[in-house]
Amino acid sequence: MATKLAAVGEYDVIMPFKAVGVEIYPVTSDKDFIQMVMKLIEEEVGVIFLSDKFLDGVESIFKKVSVRPLPCLIPIPGPLGATEFARKRMRNLVKKACGVDIMGKRKESL
DSSP: OOOOOEEEHHHHHHHHHHTTTOOOOOOSSHHHHHHHHHHHEEEEESSEEEEGGOOOOOOOHHHHHHTSSSSSSEEEEEEBBOOHHHHHHHHHHHHHHHHSOOOOOOOOOO
């Protein structure tokens, strides 16, 4: 069984995912974003890339699905870079996958 892939967010950010076969779902509001993410979770999409512009206030969704193997919710940065929530989420995903925190804070050189 193939795992479905989806990307949700503003069109300019998620459009490149279409080139590699990911279904894209452009949204323009927080409400539409949450509704689409919940719909994709119900449809058992395996991996959902999420534009971090809309991630404020959706921590409850991450907590709800974090206890299950799927879906994997992956924040993607917008043109201005990643939000703090997206950086923390990505760090936790990498730590979970690798078993070690390879994205830890860099030490200042002497």
